[in-house]
Amino acid sequence: MNTFKLKRPLYLYQYEALLRRLPQRHAQYNAIKKDYHKYLAGFQGEESLDYILSIVNLHKEAFICRGLRLKNKANDYFFQIDLLVVTPYFIYIGEVKNHTGKLVFEPDYGQMTQLKGEAANTYPCPLQQSKRQARQLQVWLSDHSLQETPVYAHAMISNPHSQISSNTPIPELYHADLLPEMLDSLNLTNSKRIYTRAHLQKLEKLLKKENEEANHFLIEKYNLHSHEVIQTICCRFCSSRRLRRFRQKWYCTSCREKDEQTHMEGLQDLALLNVGFQSLSTYRIFLAHISAATAKGLISPYVIANEYKCKGRKYKLDINKF
Known part of the structure:
Protein backbone atom coordinates (compact mmCIF):
# COMPACT_ATOMS: atom_id res chain seq x y z
CA MET A 1 0.00 0.00 0.00
CA ASN A 2 0.93 3.65 -0.31
CA THR A 3 1.98 3.95 3.32
CA PHE A 4 3.54 7.40 3.71
CA LYS A 5 4.22 9.09 0.40
CA LEU A 6 0.97 10.23 -1.18
CA LYS A 7 0.55 9.48 -4.87
CA ARG A 8 -0.32 12.47 -7.03
CA PRO A 9 -3.93 11.89 -8.16
CA LEU A 10 -4.92 11.41 -11.77
CA TYR A 11 -7.40 14.30 -11.73
CA LEU A 12 -4.58 16.84 -11.21
CA TYR A 13 -2.84 15.58 -14.36
CA GLN A 14 -6.18 15.80 -16.17
CA TYR A 15 -6.72 19.42 -15.12
CA GLU A 16 -3.17 20.31 -16.16
CA ALA A 17 -3.74 18.68 -19.55
CA LEU A 18 -6.96 20.64 -20.03
CA LEU A 19 -5.28 23.93 -19.14
CA ARG A 20 -2.49 23.17 -21.62
CA ARG A 21 -4.89 22.34 -24.44
CA LEU A 22 -7.56 25.01 -23.85
CA PRO A 23 -6.80 28.55 -25.13
CA GLN A 24 -6.44 31.08 -22.31
CA ARG A 25 -9.01 33.29 -24.00
CA HIS A 26 -11.64 30.55 -23.67
CA ALA A 27 -14.68 31.68 -21.67
CA GLN A 28 -14.25 28.91 -19.07
CA TYR A 29 -10.46 28.97 -18.77
CA ASN A 30 -10.32 31.03 -15.55
CA ALA A 31 -13.07 29.00 -13.87
CA ILE A 32 -11.28 25.76 -14.73
CA LYS A 33 -7.99 27.17 -13.46
CA LYS A 34 -9.67 28.18 -10.19
CA ASP A 35 -11.05 24.65 -9.73
CA TYR A 36 -7.62 23.20 -10.47
CA HIS A 37 -5.98 25.34 -7.77
CA LYS A 38 -8.69 24.31 -5.29
CA TYR A 39 -7.97 20.61 -5.92
CA LEU A 40 -4.21 21.24 -5.89
CA ALA A 41 -4.45 22.96 -2.49
CA GLY A 42 -6.40 20.00 -1.14
CA PHE A 43 -3.77 17.56 -2.36
CA GLN A 44 -0.96 19.67 -0.93
CA GLY A 45 -2.76 19.66 2.42
CA GLU A 46 -2.86 15.85 2.40
CA GLU A 47 0.75 15.72 1.20
CA SER A 48 1.87 17.85 4.15
CA LEU A 49 1.09 14.90 6.45
CA ASP A 50 4.11 12.96 5.19
CA TYR A 51 6.40 14.12 7.99
CA ILE A 52 3.76 13.77 10.70
CA LEU A 53 2.98 10.21 9.65
CA SER A 54 6.67 9.33 9.70
CA ILE A 55 6.80 9.98 13.47
CA VAL A 56 3.59 8.30 14.62
CA ASN A 57 3.98 5.39 17.04
CA LEU A 58 2.01 2.40 15.78
CA HIS A 59 1.96 -1.35 16.25
CA LYS A 60 4.54 -3.04 14.03
CA GLU A 61 1.76 -4.83 12.07
CA ALA A 62 -0.27 -1.65 11.46
CA PHE A 63 -0.39 -0.01 8.06
CA ILE A 64 -1.45 3.33 6.62
CA CYS A 65 -3.33 4.05 3.40
CA ARG A 66 -3.64 7.42 1.67
CA GLY A 67 -6.21 8.63 -0.84
CA LEU A 68 -8.45 5.54 -0.88
CA ARG A 69 -11.49 5.31 -3.13
CA LEU A 70 -13.69 2.26 -2.56
CA LYS A 71 -17.04 1.09 -3.89
CA ASN A 72 -19.92 -0.15 -1.76
CA LYS A 73 -21.63 -3.20 -3.24
CA ALA A 74 -25.10 -2.26 -1.99
CA ASN A 75 -25.52 1.04 -3.86
CA ASP A 76 -22.62 0.89 -6.34
CA TYR A 77 -21.38 4.29 -5.08
CA PHE A 78 -17.79 5.20 -4.29
CA PHE A 79 -16.58 6.73 -1.04
CA GLN A 80 -13.19 8.33 -0.45
CA ILE A 81 -10.92 8.34 2.58
CA ASP A 82 -8.01 10.77 2.84
CA LEU A 83 -6.18 8.89 5.60
CA LEU A 84 -6.77 5.35 6.87
CA VAL A 85 -4.74 3.87 9.73
CA VAL A 86 -5.36 0.16 10.32
CA THR A 87 -4.05 -1.45 13.52
CA PRO A 88 -4.78 -4.82 15.17
CA TYR A 89 -6.98 -2.97 17.71
CA PHE A 90 -8.82 -0.24 15.81
CA ILE A 91 -9.14 1.66 12.55
CA TYR A 92 -8.66 5.41 12.28
CA ILE A 93 -10.15 7.60 9.53
CA GLY A 94 -8.88 11.14 9.02
CA GLU A 95 -10.60 13.70 6.78
CA VAL A 96 -7.94 16.27 5.85
CA LYS A 97 -8.70 19.90 4.97
CA ASN A 98 -6.26 22.62 3.96
CA HIS A 99 -8.49 25.68 4.36
CA THR A 100 -6.98 28.98 5.48
CA GLY A 101 -8.33 31.78 7.70
CA LYS A 102 -10.73 31.32 10.60
CA LEU A 103 -12.79 28.13 10.42
CA VAL A 104 -16.04 28.09 12.36
CA PHE A 105 -17.43 24.59 12.85
CA GLU A 106 -21.12 23.84 13.42
CA PRO A 107 -21.34 20.01 13.27
CA ASP A 108 -24.95 20.04 14.47
CA TYR A 109 -25.81 21.83 11.24
CA GLY A 110 -23.30 19.86 9.17
CA GLN A 111 -21.39 22.94 8.08
CA MET A 112 -18.09 24.77 8.34
CA THR A 113 -17.74 28.49 7.61
CA GLN A 114 -14.45 29.92 6.40
CA LEU A 115 -13.85 33.57 7.34
CA LYS A 116 -11.05 35.16 5.38
CA GLY A 117 -10.87 38.94 5.28
CA GLU A 118 -14.37 40.15 4.49
CA ALA A 119 -15.30 36.94 2.68
CA ALA A 120 -17.33 34.12 4.24
CA ASN A 121 -17.68 30.75 2.53
CA THR A 122 -19.65 27.76 3.81
CA TYR A 123 -18.60 24.15 3.25
CA PRO A 124 -19.81 20.72 4.43
CA CYS A 125 -18.46 19.90 7.89
CA PRO A 126 -15.42 17.60 7.50
CA LEU A 127 -16.22 15.88 10.78
CA GLN A 128 -19.58 14.77 9.42
CA GLN A 129 -17.83 13.66 6.25
CA SER A 130 -15.44 11.47 8.21
CA LYS A 131 -18.30 9.93 10.22
CA ARG A 132 -20.11 9.11 6.99
CA GLN A 133 -16.94 7.48 5.66
CA ALA A 134 -16.70 5.41 8.86
CA ARG A 135 -20.23 4.10 8.36
CA GLN A 136 -19.50 3.27 4.74
CA LEU A 137 -16.26 1.54 5.67
CA GLN A 138 -18.06 -0.62 8.24
CA VAL A 139 -20.48 -1.74 5.53
CA TRP A 140 -17.57 -2.37 3.15
CA LEU A 141 -15.77 -4.50 5.76
CA SER A 142 -18.95 -6.51 6.36
CA ASP A 143 -19.46 -7.03 2.61
CA HIS A 144 -15.95 -8.53 2.43
CA SER A 145 -16.52 -10.81 5.44
CA LEU A 146 -14.10 -8.93 7.67
CA GLN A 147 -14.72 -8.76 11.40
CA GLU A 148 -16.11 -5.53 12.83
CA THR A 149 -13.61 -3.35 14.66
CA PRO A 150 -13.79 0.06 16.37
CA VAL A 151 -13.59 2.78 13.72
CA TYR A 152 -12.68 6.31 14.84
CA ALA A 153 -13.60 9.19 12.53
CA HIS A 154 -11.69 12.45 12.97
CA ALA A 155 -11.14 15.65 10.97
CA MET A 156 -7.80 17.46 10.64
CA ILE A 157 -6.80 20.90 9.45
CA SER A 158 -3.43 20.58 7.74
CA ASN A 159 -2.72 24.31 7.55
CA PRO A 160 -1.09 25.20 10.90
CA HIS A 161 -1.95 28.89 10.47
CA SER A 162 -5.72 28.31 10.29
CA GLN A 163 -7.80 29.14 13.35
CA ILE A 164 -10.26 26.49 14.51
CA SER A 165 -13.37 27.86 16.22
CA SER A 166 -16.43 26.16 17.70
CA ASN A 167 -19.03 26.96 20.35
CA THR A 168 -18.11 23.77 22.20
CA PRO A 169 -14.87 21.73 22.15
CA ILE A 170 -14.80 18.97 19.51
CA PRO A 171 -12.27 16.28 20.53
CA GLU A 172 -12.32 14.70 17.05
CA LEU A 173 -11.32 17.96 15.36
CA TYR A 174 -7.78 19.37 15.53
CA HIS A 175 -4.70 20.55 13.66
CA ALA A 176 -2.78 17.78 11.93
CA ASP A 177 0.24 18.29 14.22
CA LEU A 178 -1.77 16.62 16.99
CA LEU A 179 -2.26 13.39 15.04
CA PRO A 180 0.58 11.44 16.78
CA GLU A 181 -0.87 12.26 20.21
CA MET A 182 -4.37 11.29 19.07
CA LEU A 183 -3.16 7.93 17.80
CA ASP A 184 -1.21 7.37 21.04
CA SER A 185 -4.42 7.99 22.99
CA LEU A 186 -6.36 5.52 20.86
CA ASN A 187 -3.60 2.95 21.34
CA LEU A 188 -3.98 3.27 25.12
CA THR A 189 -7.76 3.00 25.15
CA ASN A 190 -8.02 0.04 22.76
CA SER A 191 -6.27 -2.96 24.27
CA LYS A 192 -8.39 -5.78 22.81
CA ARG A 193 -6.88 -7.23 19.67
CA ILE A 194 -9.44 -7.59 16.87
CA TYR A 195 -7.34 -8.44 13.81
CA THR A 196 -4.70 -11.13 13.64
CA ARG A 197 -1.66 -10.70 11.46
CA ALA A 198 -3.40 -12.79 8.77
CA HIS A 199 -6.48 -10.53 8.95
CA LEU A 200 -4.32 -7.43 8.51
CA GLN A 201 -2.48 -8.91 5.54
CA LYS A 202 -5.78 -9.88 3.93
CA LEU A 203 -7.23 -6.41 4.49
CA GLU A 204 -4.16 -4.63 3.16
CA LYS A 205 -4.17 -6.77 0.03
CA LEU A 206 -7.90 -6.24 -0.45
CA LEU A 207 -7.68 -2.46 -0.06
CA LYS A 208 -4.94 -2.35 -2.65
CA LYS A 209 -7.02 -4.44 -5.06
CA GLU A 210 -10.31 -2.58 -4.53
CA ASN A 211 -8.89 0.95 -4.55
CA GLU A 212 -10.02 2.64 -7.76
CA GLU A 213 -8.66 6.04 -8.69
CA ALA A 214 -11.20 8.59 -9.91
CA ASN A 215 -11.15 9.34 -13.62
CA HIS A 216 -12.63 12.78 -14.20
CA PHE A 217 -14.33 13.48 -17.53
CA LEU A 218 -13.54 17.17 -17.67
CA ILE A 219 -14.79 17.78 -21.19
CA GLU A 220 -18.27 16.66 -20.14
CA LYS A 221 -18.00 18.38 -16.75
CA TYR A 222 -17.40 21.79 -18.32
CA ASN A 223 -19.64 21.19 -21.36
CA LEU A 224 -16.74 21.46 -23.78
Whole structure:
Protein backbone atom coordinates (compact mmCIF):
# COMPACT_ATOMS: atom_id res chain seq x y z
CA MET A 1 0.00 0.00 0.00
CA ASN A 2 0.93 3.65 -0.31
CA THR A 3 1.98 3.95 3.32
CA PHE A 4 3.54 7.40 3.71
CA LYS A 5 4.22 9.09 0.40
CA LEU A 6 0.97 10.23 -1.18
CA LYS A 7 0.55 9.48 -4.87
CA ARG A 8 -0.32 12.47 -7.03
CA PRO A 9 -3.93 11.89 -8.16
CA LEU A 10 -4.92 11.41 -11.77
CA TYR A 11 -7.40 14.30 -11.73
CA LEU A 12 -4.58 16.84 -11.21
CA TYR A 13 -2.84 15.58 -14.36
CA GLN A 14 -6.18 15.80 -16.17
CA TYR A 15 -6.72 19.42 -15.12
CA GLU A 16 -3.17 20.31 -16.16
CA ALA A 17 -3.74 18.68 -19.55
CA LEU A 18 -6.96 20.64 -20.03
CA LEU A 19 -5.28 23.93 -19.14
CA ARG A 20 -2.49 23.17 -21.62
CA ARG A 21 -4.89 22.34 -24.44
CA LEU A 22 -7.56 25.01 -23.85
CA PRO A 23 -6.80 28.55 -25.13
CA GLN A 24 -6.44 31.08 -22.31
CA ARG A 25 -9.01 33.29 -24.00
CA HIS A 26 -11.64 30.55 -23.67
CA ALA A 27 -14.68 31.68 -21.67
CA GLN A 28 -14.25 28.91 -19.07
CA TYR A 29 -10.46 28.97 -18.77
CA ASN A 30 -10.32 31.03 -15.55
CA ALA A 31 -13.07 29.00 -13.87
CA ILE A 32 -11.28 25.76 -14.73
CA LYS A 33 -7.99 27.17 -13.46
CA LYS A 34 -9.67 28.18 -10.19
CA ASP A 35 -11.05 24.65 -9.73
CA TYR A 36 -7.62 23.20 -10.47
CA HIS A 37 -5.98 25.34 -7.77
CA LYS A 38 -8.69 24.31 -5.29
CA TYR A 39 -7.97 20.61 -5.92
CA LEU A 40 -4.21 21.24 -5.89
CA ALA A 41 -4.45 22.96 -2.49
CA GLY A 42 -6.40 20.00 -1.14
CA PHE A 43 -3.77 17.56 -2.36
CA GLN A 44 -0.96 19.67 -0.93
CA GLY A 45 -2.76 19.66 2.42
CA GLU A 46 -2.86 15.85 2.40
CA GLU A 47 0.75 15.72 1.20
CA SER A 48 1.87 17.85 4.15
CA LEU A 49 1.09 14.90 6.45
CA ASP A 50 4.11 12.96 5.19
CA TYR A 51 6.40 14.12 7.99
CA ILE A 52 3.76 13.77 10.70
CA LEU A 53 2.98 10.21 9.65
CA SER A 54 6.67 9.33 9.70
CA ILE A 55 6.80 9.98 13.47
CA VAL A 56 3.59 8.30 14.62
CA ASN A 57 3.98 5.39 17.04
CA LEU A 58 2.01 2.40 15.78
CA HIS A 59 1.96 -1.35 16.25
CA LYS A 60 4.54 -3.04 14.03
CA GLU A 61 1.76 -4.83 12.07
CA ALA A 62 -0.27 -1.65 11.46
CA PHE A 63 -0.39 -0.01 8.06
CA ILE A 64 -1.45 3.33 6.62
CA CYS A 65 -3.33 4.05 3.40
CA ARG A 66 -3.64 7.42 1.67
CA GLY A 67 -6.21 8.63 -0.84
CA LEU A 68 -8.45 5.54 -0.88
CA ARG A 69 -11.49 5.31 -3.13
CA LEU A 70 -13.69 2.26 -2.56
CA LYS A 71 -17.04 1.09 -3.89
CA ASN A 72 -19.92 -0.15 -1.76
CA LYS A 73 -21.63 -3.20 -3.24
CA ALA A 74 -25.10 -2.26 -1.99
CA ASN A 75 -25.52 1.04 -3.86
CA ASP A 76 -22.62 0.89 -6.34
CA TYR A 77 -21.38 4.29 -5.08
CA PHE A 78 -17.79 5.20 -4.29
CA PHE A 79 -16.58 6.73 -1.04
CA GLN A 80 -13.19 8.33 -0.45
CA ILE A 81 -10.92 8.34 2.58
CA ASP A 82 -8.01 10.77 2.84
CA LEU A 83 -6.18 8.89 5.60
CA LEU A 84 -6.77 5.35 6.87
CA VAL A 85 -4.74 3.87 9.73
CA VAL A 86 -5.36 0.16 10.32
CA THR A 87 -4.05 -1.45 13.52
CA PRO A 88 -4.78 -4.82 15.17
CA TYR A 89 -6.98 -2.97 17.71
CA PHE A 90 -8.82 -0.24 15.81
CA ILE A 91 -9.14 1.66 12.55
CA TYR A 92 -8.66 5.41 12.28
CA ILE A 93 -10.15 7.60 9.53
CA GLY A 94 -8.88 11.14 9.02
CA GLU A 95 -10.60 13.70 6.78
CA VAL A 96 -7.94 16.27 5.85
CA LYS A 97 -8.70 19.90 4.97
CA ASN A 98 -6.26 22.62 3.96
CA HIS A 99 -8.49 25.68 4.36
CA THR A 100 -6.98 28.98 5.48
CA GLY A 101 -8.33 31.78 7.70
CA LYS A 102 -10.73 31.32 10.60
CA LEU A 103 -12.79 28.13 10.42
CA VAL A 104 -16.04 28.09 12.36
CA PHE A 105 -17.43 24.59 12.85
CA GLU A 106 -21.12 23.84 13.42
CA PRO A 107 -21.34 20.01 13.27
CA ASP A 108 -24.95 20.04 14.47
CA TYR A 109 -25.81 21.83 11.24
CA GLY A 110 -23.30 19.86 9.17
CA GLN A 111 -21.39 22.94 8.08
CA MET A 112 -18.09 24.77 8.34
CA THR A 113 -17.74 28.49 7.61
CA GLN A 114 -14.45 29.92 6.40
CA LEU A 115 -13.85 33.57 7.34
CA LYS A 116 -11.05 35.16 5.38
CA GLY A 117 -10.87 38.94 5.28
CA GLU A 118 -14.37 40.15 4.49
CA ALA A 119 -15.30 36.94 2.68
CA ALA A 120 -17.33 34.12 4.24
CA ASN A 121 -17.68 30.75 2.53
CA THR A 122 -19.65 27.76 3.81
CA TYR A 123 -18.60 24.15 3.25
CA PRO A 124 -19.81 20.72 4.43
CA CYS A 125 -18.46 19.90 7.89
CA PRO A 126 -15.42 17.60 7.50
CA LEU A 127 -16.22 15.88 10.78
CA GLN A 128 -19.58 14.77 9.42
CA GLN A 129 -17.83 13.66 6.25
CA SER A 130 -15.44 11.47 8.21
CA LYS A 131 -18.30 9.93 10.22
CA ARG A 132 -20.11 9.11 6.99
CA GLN A 133 -16.94 7.48 5.66
CA ALA A 134 -16.70 5.41 8.86
CA ARG A 135 -20.23 4.10 8.36
CA GLN A 136 -19.50 3.27 4.74
CA LEU A 137 -16.26 1.54 5.67
CA GLN A 138 -18.06 -0.62 8.24
CA VAL A 139 -20.48 -1.74 5.53
CA TRP A 140 -17.57 -2.37 3.15
CA LEU A 141 -15.77 -4.50 5.76
CA SER A 142 -18.95 -6.51 6.36
CA ASP A 143 -19.46 -7.03 2.61
CA HIS A 144 -15.95 -8.53 2.43
CA SER A 145 -16.52 -10.81 5.44
CA LEU A 146 -14.10 -8.93 7.67
CA GLN A 147 -14.72 -8.76 11.40
CA GLU A 148 -16.11 -5.53 12.83
CA THR A 149 -13.61 -3.35 14.66
CA PRO A 150 -13.79 0.06 16.37
CA VAL A 151 -13.59 2.78 13.72
CA TYR A 152 -12.68 6.31 14.84
CA ALA A 153 -13.60 9.19 12.53
CA HIS A 154 -11.69 12.45 12.97
CA ALA A 155 -11.14 15.65 10.97
CA MET A 156 -7.80 17.46 10.64
CA ILE A 157 -6.80 20.90 9.45
CA SER A 158 -3.43 20.58 7.74
CA ASN A 159 -2.72 24.31 7.55
CA PRO A 160 -1.09 25.20 10.90
CA HIS A 161 -1.95 28.89 10.47
CA SER A 162 -5.72 28.31 10.29
CA GLN A 163 -7.80 29.14 13.35
CA ILE A 164 -10.26 26.49 14.51
CA SER A 165 -13.37 27.86 16.22
CA SER A 166 -16.43 26.16 17.70
CA ASN A 167 -19.03 26.96 20.35
CA THR A 168 -18.11 23.77 22.20
CA PRO A 169 -14.87 21.73 22.15
CA ILE A 170 -14.80 18.97 19.51
CA PRO A 171 -12.27 16.28 20.53
CA GLU A 172 -12.32 14.70 17.05
CA LEU A 173 -11.32 17.96 15.36
CA TYR A 174 -7.78 19.37 15.53
CA HIS A 175 -4.70 20.55 13.66
CA ALA A 176 -2.78 17.78 11.93
CA ASP A 177 0.24 18.29 14.22
CA LEU A 178 -1.77 16.62 16.99
CA LEU A 179 -2.26 13.39 15.04
CA PRO A 180 0.58 11.44 16.78
CA GLU A 181 -0.87 12.26 20.21
CA MET A 182 -4.37 11.29 19.07
CA LEU A 183 -3.16 7.93 17.80
CA ASP A 184 -1.21 7.37 21.04
CA SER A 185 -4.42 7.99 22.99
CA LEU A 186 -6.36 5.52 20.86
CA ASN A 187 -3.60 2.95 21.34
CA LEU A 188 -3.98 3.27 25.12
CA THR A 189 -7.76 3.00 25.15
CA ASN A 190 -8.02 0.04 22.76
CA SER A 191 -6.27 -2.96 24.27
CA LYS A 192 -8.39 -5.78 22.81
CA ARG A 193 -6.88 -7.23 19.67
CA ILE A 194 -9.44 -7.59 16.87
CA TYR A 195 -7.34 -8.44 13.81
CA THR A 196 -4.70 -11.13 13.64
CA ARG A 197 -1.66 -10.70 11.46
CA ALA A 198 -3.40 -12.79 8.77
CA HIS A 199 -6.48 -10.53 8.95
CA LEU A 200 -4.32 -7.43 8.51
CA GLN A 201 -2.48 -8.91 5.54
CA LYS A 202 -5.78 -9.88 3.93
CA LEU A 203 -7.23 -6.41 4.49
CA GLU A 204 -4.16 -4.63 3.16
CA LYS A 205 -4.17 -6.77 0.03
CA LEU A 206 -7.90 -6.24 -0.45
CA LEU A 207 -7.68 -2.46 -0.06
CA LYS A 208 -4.94 -2.35 -2.65
CA LYS A 209 -7.02 -4.44 -5.06
CA GLU A 210 -10.31 -2.58 -4.53
CA ASN A 211 -8.89 0.95 -4.55
CA GLU A 212 -10.02 2.64 -7.76
CA GLU A 213 -8.66 6.04 -8.69
CA ALA A 214 -11.20 8.59 -9.91
CA ASN A 215 -11.15 9.34 -13.62
CA HIS A 216 -12.63 12.78 -14.20
CA PHE A 217 -14.33 13.48 -17.53
CA LEU A 218 -13.54 17.17 -17.67
CA ILE A 219 -14.79 17.78 -21.19
CA GLU A 220 -18.27 16.66 -20.14
CA LYS A 221 -18.00 18.38 -16.75
CA TYR A 222 -17.40 21.79 -18.32
CA ASN A 223 -19.64 21.19 -21.36
CA LEU A 224 -16.74 21.46 -23.78
CA HIS A 225 -16.40 19.96 -27.25
CA SER A 226 -13.51 17.65 -27.99
CA HIS A 227 -12.42 19.82 -30.95
CA GLU A 228 -11.72 22.65 -28.48
CA VAL A 229 -8.82 20.67 -26.98
CA ILE A 230 -7.69 18.78 -30.10
CA GLN A 231 -5.56 21.60 -31.41
CA THR A 232 -2.33 21.16 -33.31
CA ILE A 233 0.68 20.26 -31.17
CA CYS A 234 3.18 23.02 -30.44
CA CYS A 235 6.94 23.33 -30.10
CA ARG A 236 8.30 22.33 -26.68
CA PHE A 237 10.81 25.18 -26.81
CA CYS A 238 8.92 28.23 -28.12
CA SER A 239 5.26 27.08 -28.14
CA SER A 240 4.93 27.79 -31.85
CA ARG A 241 2.61 25.55 -33.87
CA ARG A 242 4.80 25.82 -36.98
CA LEU A 243 6.10 22.26 -36.86
CA ARG A 244 7.26 19.93 -39.60
CA ARG A 245 8.01 16.21 -39.41
CA PHE A 246 11.32 15.32 -41.06
CA ARG A 247 13.37 12.11 -40.74
CA GLN A 248 11.54 10.95 -37.59
CA LYS A 249 12.07 14.30 -35.88
CA TRP A 250 10.01 17.42 -35.34
CA TYR A 251 11.46 20.63 -36.76
CA CYS A 252 10.17 24.03 -35.62
CA THR A 253 10.32 26.63 -38.37
CA SER A 254 10.09 29.41 -35.78
CA CYS A 255 12.96 28.64 -33.38
CA ARG A 256 14.63 25.98 -35.57
CA GLU A 257 14.86 23.48 -32.72
CA LYS A 258 14.65 19.75 -33.41
CA ASP A 259 13.04 17.16 -31.17
CA GLU A 260 11.89 13.55 -31.34
CA GLN A 261 9.22 13.58 -28.58
CA THR A 262 7.20 16.74 -29.27
CA HIS A 263 4.09 14.72 -30.06
CA MET A 264 4.15 12.67 -26.85
CA GLU A 265 2.82 15.30 -24.44
CA GLY A 266 -0.01 16.12 -26.83
CA LEU A 267 -1.07 12.49 -27.21
CA GLN A 268 -0.89 11.99 -23.45
CA ASP A 269 -3.11 15.04 -22.97
CA LEU A 270 -5.76 13.61 -25.29
CA ALA A 271 -5.66 10.31 -23.41
CA LEU A 272 -5.96 12.09 -20.05
CA LEU A 273 -8.90 14.13 -21.28
CA ASN A 274 -10.81 11.07 -22.53
CA VAL A 275 -11.49 12.55 -25.95
CA GLY A 276 -12.70 9.13 -27.06
CA PHE A 277 -12.63 7.66 -30.56
CA GLN A 278 -11.25 9.97 -33.22
CA SER A 279 -10.65 9.48 -36.91
CA LEU A 280 -7.15 9.16 -38.33
CA SER A 281 -7.65 12.46 -40.17
CA THR A 282 -8.25 14.16 -36.80
CA TYR A 283 -4.95 12.81 -35.50
CA ARG A 284 -3.23 13.90 -38.72
CA ILE A 285 -4.37 17.48 -38.16
CA PHE A 286 -3.47 17.28 -34.47
CA LEU A 287 0.03 16.08 -35.40
CA ALA A 288 0.83 19.08 -37.61
CA HIS A 289 -0.86 17.72 -40.76
CA ILE A 290 1.46 14.77 -41.23
CA SER A 291 0.75 11.86 -43.58
CA ALA A 292 -1.77 9.15 -42.69
CA ALA A 293 0.92 6.48 -42.50
CA THR A 294 3.10 8.56 -40.16
CA ALA A 295 0.16 9.49 -37.93
CA LYS A 296 -0.92 5.86 -37.67
CA GLY A 297 2.61 4.84 -36.76
CA LEU A 298 2.84 7.44 -33.99
CA ILE A 299 -0.49 6.61 -32.34
CA SER A 300 -0.50 2.82 -32.79
CA PRO A 301 1.45 1.96 -29.58
CA TYR A 302 -1.14 3.82 -27.49
CA VAL A 303 -4.41 2.74 -29.11
CA ILE A 304 -6.65 0.52 -26.97
CA ALA A 305 -9.33 -0.34 -29.50
CA ASN A 306 -10.79 0.42 -32.90
CA GLU A 307 -14.42 1.38 -33.06
CA TYR A 308 -14.76 0.11 -36.62
CA LYS A 309 -12.98 -2.67 -38.44
CA CYS A 310 -12.91 -1.28 -41.95
CA LYS A 311 -13.55 2.06 -43.64
CA GLY A 312 -14.20 4.85 -41.16
CA ARG A 313 -12.04 3.26 -38.47
CA LYS A 314 -11.53 5.40 -35.37
CA TYR A 315 -8.88 5.26 -32.68
CA LYS A 316 -8.91 5.79 -28.91
CA LEU A 317 -5.84 6.42 -26.76
CA ASP A 318 -5.22 4.79 -23.37
CA ILE A 319 -3.23 6.74 -20.77
CA ASN A 320 -2.03 3.45 -19.24
CA LYS A 321 -0.11 2.68 -22.44
CA PHE A 322 2.16 5.72 -22.21
